Amino acid sequence: MIKYFDNCATTKADEQVVDIIxxxxxxxxxxxxxxxxxxxxxxxxxxxxxQKIAKLLGATxxxxxxxxxxxxxxxxxxxxxxxxxxxxxxxxxxxxxxVFNTAQVLKNRGYEVRIAKTTTDGHIDxxxxxxxxxxxxxxxxxxxxxxxxxxxxxxxxxxxxVKRANPRTLTFSDxxxxxxxxxxxxxxxxxxxxxxxAHKIHAGKGVGCLIAKNGVRxxxxxxxxxxxKGIRSGTEYVGGVVALATAVQNAVEKVAEHTEIFxxxxxxxxxxxxxxxxxxxxxxxxxxxxxxxxxxxxxxxxVLLHMLEQFDIIVGTGSACSSKNKxxxxxxxxxxxxxxxEGILRIxxxxxxxxxxxxxxxxxxxxxVEQLRKTMHYVTx
Amino acid sequence: MIKYFDNCATTKADEQVVDIIxxxxxxxxxxxxxxxxxxxxxxxxxxxxxQKIAKLLGATxxxxxxxxxxxxxxxxxxxxxxxxxxxxxxxxxxxxxxVFNTAQVLKNRGYEVRIAKTTTDGHIDxxxxxxxxxxxxxxxxxxxxxxxxxxxxxxxxxxxxVKRANPRTLTFSDxxxxxxxxxxxxxxxxxxxxxxxAHKIHAGKGVGCLIAKNGVRxxxxxxxxxxxKGIRSGTEYVGGVVALATAVQNAVEKVAEHTEIFxxxxxxxxxxxxxxxxxxxxxxxxxxxxxxxxxxxxxxxxVLLHMLEQFDIIVGTGSACSSKNKxxxxxxxxxxxxxxxEGILRIxxxxxxxxxxxxxxxxxxxxxVEQLRKTMHYVTx
Numbered sequence: 220m221i222k223y224f225d226n227c228a229t230t231k232a233d234e235q236v237v238d239i240i241x242x243x244x245x246x247x248x249x250x251x252x253x254x255x256x257x258x259x260x261x262x263x264x265x266x267x268x269x270q271k272i273a274k275l276l277g278a279t280x281x282x283x284x285x286x287x288x289x290x291x292x293x294x295x296x297x298x299x300x301x302x303x304x305x306x307x308x309x310x311x312x313x314x315x316x317x318v319f320n321t322a323q324v325l326k327n328r329g330y331e332v333r334i335a336k337t338t339t340d341g342h343i344d345x346x347x348x349x350x351x352x353x354x355x356x357x358x359x360x361x362x363x364x365x366x367x368x369x370x371x372x373x374x375x376x377x378x379x380x381v382k383r384a385n386p387r388t389l390t391f392s393d394x395x396x397x398x399x400x401x402x403x404x405x406x407x408x409x410x411x412x413x414x415x416x417a418h419k420i421h422a423g424k425g426v427g428c429l430i431a432k433n434g435v436r437x438x439x440x441x442x443x444x445x446x447x448k449g450i451r452s453g454t455e456y457v458g459g460v461v462a463l464a465t466a467v468q469n470a471v472e473k474v475a476e477h478t479e480i481f482x483x484x485x486x487x488x489x490x491x492x493x494x495x496x497x498x499x500x501x502x503x504x505x506x507x508x509x510x511x512x513x514x515x516x517x518x519x520x521x522v523l524l525h526m527l528e529q530f531d532i533i534v535g536t537g538s539a540c541s542s543k544n545k546x547x548x549x550x551x552x553x554x555x556x557x558x559x560x561e562g563i564l565r566i567x568x569x570x571x572x573x574x575x576x577x578x579x580x581x582x583x584x585x586x587x588v589e590q591l592r593k594t595m596h597y598v599t600x
Numbered sequence: 601m602i603k604y605f606d607n608c609a610t611t612k613a614d615e616q617v618v619d620i621i622x623x624x625x626x627x628x629x630x631x632x633x634x635x636x637x638x639x640x641x642x643x644x645x646x647x648x649x650x651q652k653i654a655k656l657l658g659a660t661x662x663x664x665x666x667x668x669x670x671x672x673x674x675x676x677x678x679x680x681x682x683x684x685x686x687x688x689x690x691x692x693x694x695x696x697x698x699v700f701n702t703a704q705v706l707k708n709r710g711y712e713v714r715i716a717k718t719t720t721d722g723h724i725d726x727x728x729x730x731x732x733x734x735x736x737x738x739x740x741x742x743x744x745x746x747x748x749x750x751x752x753x754x755x756x757x758x759x760x761x762v763k764r765a766n767p768r769t770l771t772f773s774d775x776x777x778x779x780x781x782x783x784x785x786x787x788x789x790x791x792x793x794x795x796x797x798a799h800k801i802h803a804g805k806g807v808g809c810l811i812a813k814n815g816v817r818x819x820x821x822x823x824x825x826x827x828x829k830g831i832r833s834g835t836e837y838v839g840g841v842v843a844l845a846t847a848v849q850n851a852v853e854k855v856a857e858h859t860e861i862f863x864x865x866x867x868x869x870x871x872x873x874x875x876x877x878x879x880x881x882x883x884x885x886x887x888x889x890x891x892x893x894x895x896x897x898x899x900x901x902x903v904l905l906h907m908l909e910q911f912d913i914i915v916g917t918g919s920a921c922s923s924k925n926k927x928x929x930x931x932x933x934x935x936x937x938x939x940x941x942e943g944i945l946r947i948x949x950x951x952x953x954x955x956x957x958x959x960x961x962x963x964x965x966x967x968x969v970e971q972l973r974k975t976m977h978y979v980t981x
Contacts, residue, residue, distance in 0.1 A: 225630070225631070225634055228630070228633075228634045229629060229631040231629045232625035237622045237625055240622075240625075243805075244612070244804055245613055248610060248613065249606075249610065250610040252609075253609045253916060254916065254917050255606070256906070256909055257909070258609075287668030287672070287806060287834065288668070289835075290833050290834035290835070291668070291822050293824065294821075294822045294823060315825075316824045316825045316833070317834075320825075320826075321824065323823070424629075424837045424840070425668060425807070425837030425840055426806070427834075440675075440821060442675060442698070442701045442702045442705055443671040443675070443696070443698030444698065452697070453668060453669030453670070453698075454610060454670075455805070456806030459805070524635055524636060525636075525637070528638070535634060
């Protein structure tokens with residue numbers, strides 16, 4: 220059986236989720252925009268899902284726009300909202316590709332893109348970030364949880380500082396690794412825009428969501444039949460959306476419980492690696508319980524990953540969402556000692572992991588590092 | 601049991617399809633962009649699905665881009681391809697909202713939009729269309745099968761005429777109601793761009809596809825991790841894509857068989873309505889076998905639709921993809937006698953319909969029309 224520790228890349232869908240998806244494709248498969256009362260019922264199911272998610276995340280119904288991915292939600296947040304024809308956009312290098320590369324689109328459209336610093340553990344350097352915001356800043360992007368190190372940014376504080384520097388600046392936080400993993404309340408965070416993805420929290424692939432604060436006008440990036448109040452056209456993936464509501468509920472209600480369990484998992488791994496020299500934990504303070512980013516000196520993370528595969532253990536190296544860039548932008552940004560940079564392993568937990576699985580991972584990890592270093596005649600620091 | 605005759609709006613997913621979608625979300629749920637060999641297998645499954653679909657539709661692997669909907673594919677075709685900074689775009693009023701409304705986006709970007717005529721049965725008026733193409737035409741859009749009347753346009757001929765008028769004009773055909781319903785061979789149609797949707801052919805909701813001819817550069821409208829060769833970012837909805845390949849195969853291989861059956865269905869309905877006065881079939885020549893658009897004089901299509909619902913029969917009135925516009929652009933475009941315009945009913949078949957269901961539909965249709973007309977003291981023409 221697979222021991223899956225790459226839950227930041229994607230997760231196994233809950234049984235409840237696939238049952239819902241199946242139901243809406245084989246029984247109540249009607250198009251919610253059609254005229255029959257059967258279709259009206261489907262439209263109501265979407266409305267109920269919207270209400271449920273809004274309530275769980277401290278938003279209102281009208282603030283939610285369903286998309287096909289977190290990436291699409293990020294694009295919509297950044298490309299659909301800016302009104303001034305010129306200005307600057309502030310973000311950090313540690314943003315997910317969906318945000319970082321979309322900033323390049325804004326650059327091509329004539330906006331200046333300002334890159335703020337990242338601290339050594341993957342947090343946003345708040346002072347540097349806020350210093351880049353000025354009267355011409357049209358958009359500020361600061362992710363909630365870094366997808367590679369797990370660093371949790373203080374979105375509420377950053378938002379307040381950005382708004383103090385320029386109240387007209389739109390603020391956007393990518394919450395893809397936050398929703399369902401740490402407490403999230405949209406209203407209390409205060410940002411104008413917030414995005415998340417379904418498949419990171421045991422809901423289906425092919426569904427994302429943008430939360431846009433009441434009053435923030437969002438222009439569509441996909442036009443057509445006018446679904447989602449004209450903000451996002453295309454026949455609704457009904458089952459995916461209804462299942463998302465269930466998955467958000469399952470996740471949000473268990474955040475405290477899972478936090479405690481995942482912290483224990485981290486401790487198990489630390490214990491297993493107690494006798495292994497020259498490794499580091501890339502983020503220890505204000506870190507997501509679900510993510511443990513490690514780096515092993517002198518070792519290639521990818522080699523370690525494939526060795527662990529022999530034991531049916533799956534881990535990650537960095538962002539899985541950006542297969543093409545072999546070198547991690549974030550590994551560079553966090554200014555890690557060079558001989559550790561290539562040895563990054565990202566372990567990310569889910570509710571489907573067990574203590575036994577984590578213990579096995581820890582033992583095999585220590586074993587593989589030792590084996591690899593033996594073959595390379597490794598000399599400790 | 602529901603008798604479902606709105607298969608142009610959406611379809612019931614095949615059992616095979618939901619099994620595949622479930623498998624890729626609960627067993628082999630790995631992110632195809634991650635580093636493990638398990639993920640590599642998933643990436644291969646997508647590659648195989650791409651190859652299968654390409655082969656079935658006369659395209660090559662590299663020409664396919666998976667999206668989240670037909671609408672997104674239409675948007676990508678129209679917004680991602682035009683190189684000149686100015687020029688005109690030619691289309692007809694009978695295009696689907698996903699194309700028609702996206703042309704308005706191009707208009708807002710400074711392109712001139714030229715609307716060609718539609719014939720009385722919903723076909724593109726080819727002479728008028730081609731006459732609008734000139735040296736400044738950057739894009740010509742001509743849908744394959746009209747989603748309201750079923751009119752099948754001669755895409756191959758229109759394409760040749762457009763290319764003769766201006767070889768640099770990009771040609772795009774929306775094939776959402778064509779793929780799996782009539783024979784489609786991308787290479788032989790000759791267009792530069794072609795789109796279709798999964799949920800219209802018993803595959804899952806949340807999946808679409810753009811076919812872009814080798815050599816036609818497509819810029820992304822959604823940027824991020826660089827999936828789909830950088831043309832469409834966002835974690836792949838793997839199950840949806842793999843299931844699409846199966847659904848395309850199931851549909852394409854049975855086109856001839858279903859054509860024959862659906863023509864019989866149409867005849868059954870004609871027979872049932874033989875004694876009903878004052879109705880018309882909106883498209884009889886070069887019409888999709890899967891669509892039968894009817895109009896009943898003096899009756900509101902929506903009232904008829906709700907009456908049929910009492911017998912668990914679901915039909916459509918027009919495009920289900922555009923819930924907000926009560927009045928059909930196409931009904932207006934096809935220049936129907938005014939007292940018929942409001943009485944349009946769209947019946948669309950699938951392989952899950954049976955002769956008995958069609959017979960029942962025909963009888964109930966004749967009955968409902970008679971009842972309605974009685975209550976309104978209808979006088980025949």
